[in-house]
Amino acid sequence: MGLVSATAYAATPPAASNPANNGQALEIAPPVIYLTASPGQTIKTQIYLRNISSGNLIVTGQANDFTASGEDGTPKLVLDNNAAPGPYSIKNWISPPAKLLIIPREIKTMTINMTIPADASPGGHYGVIRFTATPPELQGTGVSLSASLGALILLTVNGDIKDQLSVKEFSVNNGGSAKSFFESGPLNFVERFENTGNEHEQPTGQVAITDMFGKKIASVNVNVPPKSILPASIRKFDEPLDKSVIGNKRLFGRYHAKMNVTYSTEKKVLTASIAFWVIPYRLIAIVIAVLIVGFIGLRYLLRYYNRRVIARSQKGRRK
Numbered sequence: 001m002g003l004v005s006a007t008a009y010a011a012t013p014p015a016a017s018n019p020a021n022n023g024q025a026l027e028i029a030p031p032v033i034y035l036t037a038s039p040g041q042t043i044k045t046q047i048y049l050r051n052i053s054s055g056n057l058i059v060t061g062q063a064n065d066f067t068a069s070g071e072d073g074t075p076k077l078v079l080d081n082n083a084a085p086g087p088y089s090i091k092n093w094i095s096p097p098a099k100l101l102i103i104p105r106e107i108k109t110m111t112i113n114m115t116i117p118a119d120a121s122p123g124g125h126y127g128v129i130r131f132t133a134t135p136p137e138l139q140g141t142g143v144s145l146s147a148s149l150g151a152l153i154l155l156t157v158n159g160d161i162k163d164q165l166s167v168k169e170f171s172v173n174n175g176g177s178a179k180s181f182f183e184s185g186p187l188n189f190v191e192r193f194e195n196t197g198n199e200h201e202q203p204t205g206q207v208a209i210t211d212m213f214g215k216k217i218a219s220v221n222v223n224v225p226p227k228s229i230l231p232a233s234i235r236k237f238d239e240p241l242d243k244s245v246i247g248n249k250r251l252f253g254r255y256h257a258k259m260n261v262t263y264s265t266e267k268k269v270l271t272a273s274i275a276f277w278v279i280p281y282r283l284i285a286i287v288i289a290v291l292i293v294g295f296i297g298l299r300y301l302l303r304y305y306n307r308r309v310i311a312r313s314q315k316g317r318r319k
Contacts (some may be wrong), residue, residue, distance in 0.1 A: 004140060025053030026133050029239030030075045033151055038158045040118040047110045047129060047151050051102040055131040061097035061110060066128050066152070071192065071236040073227055075152060077128065088231055090114065090127040090155055097129065101136070114155075121271035122159025124231050128152050154200050154228060164197035164265035168234055170259050170272035172241075180276045185251050186242030187278075191222060191259060193237075193270075195229045202226035203270060205261030207239065212254040218245045222261050 027050040037043045051057050065086060069076035085091055095113040102108050112129060130150035169192040171178040178190065189207050205224050208219045220239040229235040258273045 023031045025051065026057070026059065026090075026131060027052055028131065028149055028151055031151055033153045034156075035114075035153065036156045036158065037114070037116045039116055039120045042113065042115045045114070045153070047112060048099065048107055049102060049110060049131065049147050050107045052106055052132075056104070056136055057102050058136055059100045059102055059108075059110075059131055059133045059242060060114075061129050061131045063094040063096075064089045064150075065091050065131050066126070066129050068230055068233045068235070071234050072129050073229075073235050074176075075128065077130070087121070088125045090125045090153060093117065093120075093125075094127065094129070094153075102133075112153075116155075116157060119242055120157045121198070122157050123161055124200040124228065125155045125157060126153060126200065156199060157263075161199050162197040163199055163201060163266065163268060164195070165201050165203060165229070165263055165268070165270060166196065166273045167195050167259075167270055168192040168194045171235075172257065172274060172276050180274070182251075182276065182278050183280055183282060184278065185246075186240055187251075187276075188238055188240050189220060189257065189259075190236060191261075192234055193229055194234045195231050199232050199264070200228040200230050201263045203261040203263040205259065205270075207257050207259045209241065209255055209257050215253075217249065221246055222259065252280070253278065 008206050011076050029048045033045055033047070035043060035045060049059055051059075065078040065083075066075040067078065067086075068074070093114050093116060095115070097110055097112060098109060128150045130148045132148050169190060171190050172182075172187050173190060174182050174185070174187050191203075193203055195201055202239065203223055205222050206215060206219045207222060210216050218241065220241065222239065223237050227235070227237075254275060254277050256273065259271060261270050262268060263270070
């Protein structure tokens with residue numbers, strides 16, 4: 001069934017210290033749910049929960065909004081129930097899930113009902129169904145034993161969908177410093193995409209790297225497996241150019257990298273290019289210094305040898 005252990009959200013309070021800490025022992029599938037609906041439509045989806053603890057659990061669920069925390073795509077829960085819903089919120093569209101009693105090792109299905117308002121704006125909307133679990137003997141005590149885990153829901157409302165991504169950055173760096181001249185590898189490609197449309201997007205493609213002679217030396221995948229970029233947000237992706245990609249090859253000279261990705265059902269294309277150099281200048285400087293010292297030393301030895309030969313020749317003549 002593909003259940004996975006989900007991690008607690010950063011915005012969720014940590015679990016209380018208690019011997020009955022099996023309140024955290026849940027697995028959930030799927031961790032991300034993609035849905036499509038029309039305004040005014042009621043839809044259902046299912047979430048599977050498994051109790052991996054040694055005791056019974058009462059599982060409750062609730063809907064929350066979330067936002068992207070930074071540019072790495074980490075979801076950040078909005079736990080303030082008094083906060084006004086954002087333009088992409090689905091929190092108020094989801095009916096409160098029913099409580100479930102799950103015995104050890106049992107898998108149960110929780111059905112989630114969602115009613116799309118008739119005036120819902122087209123495009124992407126999102127939220128999270130968050131679950132907490134408590135042993136039955138602690139129900140009603142006010143003691144919370146579990147950090148929450150949840151399933152992200154990314155919903156597309158049919159209508160005037162505007163797919164619009166742009167490339168904010170395409171660069172290469174070594175140790176986090178983006179530049180075009182490097183002494184050695186490994187290197188790291190960085191792409192930052194801005195979503196100015198109204199739908200969550202999953203750009204995927206490759207960066208192709210060619211050398212100064214136009215020969216392709218490697219390619220790296222961008223956003224594989226696919227992750228979503230939410231509307232009105234920027235998301236960063238990065239890929240290494242190291243031994244896992246080029247093997248034991250040593251980078252030397254000028255290189256050209258071209259990014260080509262597609263997104264949306266219309267297969268829109270984004271491209272960007274950069275050129276960079278890899279020159280081991282310190283090693284070259286050492287080699288040159290050694291050659292210079294060797295050349296000077298050789299000249300000295302030759303002069304010394306010539307003086308010895310001349311001295312011996314003159315001494316022989318005097319005899």
